[in-house]
Amino acid sequence: xxxxxxxxxxxxxxxxxxxxxxxxxxxxxxxxxxxxxxxxxxxxxxxxxxxxxxxxxxxxxxxxxxxxxxxxxxxxxxxxxxxxxxxxxxxxxxxxxxxxxxxxxxxxxxxxxxxxxxxxxxxxxxxxxxxxxxxxxxxxxxxxxxxxxxxxxxxxxxxxxxxxxxxxxxxxxxxxxxxxxxxxxxxxxxxxxxxxxxxxxxxxxxxxxxxxxxxxxxxxxxxxxxxxxxxxxxxxxxxxxx
Amino acid sequence: xxxxxxxxxxxxxxxxxxxxxxxxxxxxxxxxxxxxxxxxxxxxxxxxxxxxxxxxxxxxxxxxxxxxxxxxxxxxxxxxxxxxxxxxxxxxxxxxxxxxxxxxxxxxxxxxxxxxxxxxxxxxxxxxxxxxxxxxxxxxxxxxxxxxxxxxxxxxxxxxxxxxxxxxxxxxxxxxxxxxxxxxxxxxxxxxxxxxxxxxxxxxxxxxxxxxxxxxxxx
Numbered sequence: 001x002x003x004x005x006x007x008x009x010x011x012x013x014x015x016x017x018x019x020x021x022x023x024x025x026x027x028x029x030x031x032x033x034x035x036x037x038x039x040x041x042x043x044x045x046x047x048x049x050x051x052x053x054x055x056x057x058x059x060x061x062x063x064x065x066x067x068x069x070x071x072x073x074x075x076x077x078x079x080x081x082x083x084x085x086x087x088x089x090x091x092x093x094x095x096x097x098x099x100x101x102x103x104x105x106x107x108x109x110x111x112x113x114x115x116x117x118x119x120x121x122x123x124x125x126x127x128x129x130x131x132x133x134x135x136x137x138x139x140x141x142x143x144x145x146x147x148x149x150x151x152x153x154x155x156x157x158x159x160x161x162x163x164x165x166x167x168x169x170x171x172x173x174x175x176x177x178x179x180x181x182x183x184x185x186x187x188x189x190x191x192x193x194x195x196x197x198x199x200x201x202x203x204x205x206x207x208x209x210x211x212x213x214x215x216x217x218x219x220x221x222x223x224x225x226x227x228x229x230x231x232x233x234x235x236x237x238x239x240x241x242x
Numbered sequence: 243x244x245x246x247x248x249x250x251x252x253x254x255x256x257x258x259x260x261x262x263x264x265x266x267x268x269x270x271x272x273x274x275x276x277x278x279x280x281x282x283x284x285x286x287x288x289x290x291x292x293x294x295x296x297x298x299x300x301x302x303x304x305x306x307x308x309x310x311x312x313x314x315x316x317x318x319x320x321x322x323x324x325x326x327x328x329x330x331x332x333x334x335x336x337x338x339x340x341x342x343x344x345x346x347x348x349x350x351x352x353x354x355x356x357x358x359x360x361x362x363x364x365x366x367x368x369x370x371x372x373x374x375x376x377x378x379x380x381x382x383x384x385x386x387x388x389x390x391x392x393x394x395x396x397x398x399x400x401x402x403x404x405x406x407x408x409x410x411x412x413x414x415x416x417x418x419x420x421x422x423x424x425x426x427x428x429x430x431x432x433x434x435x436x437x438x439x440x441x442x443x444x445x446x447x448x449x450x451x452x453x454x455x456x457x458x459x460x461x
Contacts, residue, residue, distance in 0.1 A: 077371025087366035101370035
């Protein structure tokens with residue numbers, strides 16, 4: 001479904017991604033973790049072409065992301081993405097946030113978009129917030145709306161870029177619950193997160209990144225039970241300490 | 243000449259003065275709308291990834307921002323009839339001059355507005371599959387516009403005052419109408435005091451409105 005081959009990226013002279021290769025099979029949940037600045041957010045933004053990369057290839061469902069002839073907006077409309085800071089559009093209501101791309105990108109009718117949006121709001125438990133503006137919602141609620149907005153496009157895969165990092169602790173679970181349910185439904189997911197509990201519960205594979213390189217790429221059981229590389233050990237001991 | 247302060251001259255010529263104020267307001271409103279539309283297009287061009295487009299827009303803006311407004315008004319007054327091949331009258335020539343001059347200023351305001359929208363918002367629009375144009379239309383510009391409302395209104399107040407410069411080509415705006423009355427009736431003190439008061443009240447009200455809006459937006 002998603003395949004990365006030797007992807008490298010530079011900001012001027014500074015290399016942020018160094019020959020990253022991995023793949024995400026259909027229905028798999030892959031968790032990407034690593035210290036801040038390790039390139040994990042940049043990597044996931046390369047998958048749908050939000051960040052350009054200079055070397056290597058990325059294929060999503062057979063389409064080359066780096067190919068300049070690729071219709072990127074069309075490709076992106078099939079890949080859902082959820083951001084650290086939610087990025088709901090602040091000038092329109094919750095329901096309009098979920099309808100916008102259905103109307104303008106997929107060309108769905110107003111009625112169909114509306115029904116679809118309400119169905120998804122029900123799924124994330126926020127039907128009664130439909131007509132509010134994003135700023136009136138809590139962080140956890142905003143992130144659940146953002147997930148509903150991405151799902152409204154009927155994506156073939158979902159990318160999550162630190163979806164719970166900007167949330168107050170008591171709101172993290174309401175978002176993770178939605179993601180766990182999504183994983184249970186068989187959604188293909190690539191998730192940048194430090195939530196190791198989430199990884200243990202639903203991940204098929206865990207990728208550990210450091211200094212722009214993929215240092216570990218193995219099954220969940222291997223990652224959490226067997227001997228890992230030194231950097232991954234240090235990282236895990238730091239975030240699992242408490 | 244500066245005998246008794248005679249307010250009768252105002253009521254006697256009220257209709258004529260109101261007509262002048264209408265011209266001033268029509269000029270202001272059309273210049274704002276036209277300038278805003280053209281300025282927004284210029285801002286989009288300035289920020290476009292296509293370099294020649296951005297260069298042309300940049301040159302336009304720098305050119306008009308380096309010219310005194312009064313010169314631009316003169317210039318269009320004599321130039322526009324040449325281009326269209328027939329006399330167009332003072333009003334239409336100053337209208338073109340104001341729209342094109344204001345567009346340069348509105349361009350810079352809108353450019354700052356567009357750049358004030360967070361990068362994450364642009365990412366979010368892109369990730370949903372919106373094209374560059376759709377992202378601008380539905381995500382970036384509405385937010386840019388809202389962020390810039392107080393500055394756009396301040397510019398509109400300046401524009402309202404600047405329209406009085408049409409004096410130099412004899413378009414009958416509020417100031418010119420008052421000037422005509424003043425000379426005809428020999429009531430210069432009364433007329434110019436009235437003109438000053440009217441401009442003061444309108445501009446002060448506008449400024450107070452901007453302050454209220456700023457407080458509202460700051461919340």
